[in-house]
Amino acid sequence: QVQLVESGGGLVKPGGSLRLSCAASGFTFSDYYMSWIRQAPGKGLEWVSYISSSGSTIYYADSVKGRFTISRDNAKNSLYLQMNSLRAEDTAVYYCAREPQQLTAFDIWGQGTMVTVSS
Amino acid sequence: SYELTQPPSVSVSPGQTARITCSGDALPKQYAYWYQQKPGQAPVLVIYKDSERPSGIPERFSGSSSGTTVTLTISGVQAEDEADYYCQSADSSGTRVFGGGTKLTVL
Numbered sequence: 001q002v003q004l005v006e007s008g009g010g011l012v013k014p015g016g017s018l019r020l021s022c023a024a025s026g027f028t029f030s031d032y033y034m035s036w037i038r039q040a041p042g043k044g045l046e047w048v049s050y051i052s053s054s055g056s057t058i059y060y061a062d063s064v065k066g067r068f069t070i071s072r073d074n075a076k077n078s079l080y081l082q083m084n085s086l087r088a089e090d091t092a093v094y095y096c097a098r099e100p101q102q103l104t105a106f107d108i109w110g111q112g113t114m115v116t117v118s119s
Numbered sequence: 120s121y122e123l124t125q126p127p128s129v130s131v132s133p134g135q136t137a138r139i140t141c142s143g144d145a146l147p148k149q150y151a152y153w154y155q156q157k158p159g160q161a162p163v164l165v166i167y168k169d170s171e172r173p174s175g176i177p178e179r180f181s182g183s184s185s186g187t188t189v190t191l192t193i194s195g196v197q198a199e200d201e202a203d204y205y206c207q208s209a210d211s212s213g214t215r216v217f218g219g220g221t222k223l224t225v226l
Contacts, residue, residue, distance in 0.1 A: 044219050057213070059214060059215075061214070105164060105167050106162075106164060109161040112161060
């Protein structure tokens with residue numbers, strides 16, 4: 001079935017780095033745009049970054065611009081988020097989500113991976 | 120930056136109609152989407168393109184749009200509808216944005 005599975009979360013010190021991965025299955029990954037969305041504990045959803053199906057177009061939220069890098073490998077059906085210079089306020093559950101090309105919305109979500117930034 | 124504004128909470132009795140609003144300056148030009156999130160779970164898309172319902176979403180969920188406000192309506196609310204609801208849209212620069220979320224309580 002259609003599925004997204006995130007991995008790579010964990011505990012990291014402020015200023016540290018982490019790389020999240022999202023493995024896609026059950027659909028033609030290269031046909032879809034993808035995004036990362038996060039949710040701090042007890043807070044609402046925050047869109048983080050978007051990448052087009054080919055990887056040629058990328059957008060970031062202002063809160064992560066210059067620190068996070070989104071990428072994808074269509075041959076491996078995988079999405080990535082490289083997170084550098086992490087701050088306490090980056091602590092959140094990070095979801096990857098699929099965007100059909102005819103929508104600017106997220107029709108399939110992963111289960112999320114927790115990132116905790118703390119000394 | 121572009122913002123979407125939702126009420127923090129809405130309460131209704133079972134069988135009644137719940138209406139959750141979302142306001143944003145770009146909504147007349149951009150579609151709105153709605154998500155339901157239950158505790159410990161990932162969000163689920165319940166309305167797309169202002170008023171379309173994905174397959175598998177009950178008919179009691181509907182959406183509408185008027186000017187700078189979109190509304191999610193849940194008719195005949197059931198206990199299982201208790202959840203957080205988020206609106207979402209995009210601006211002309213490609214940035215996706217979520218509303219702050221509304222906690223629906225079924226009394």
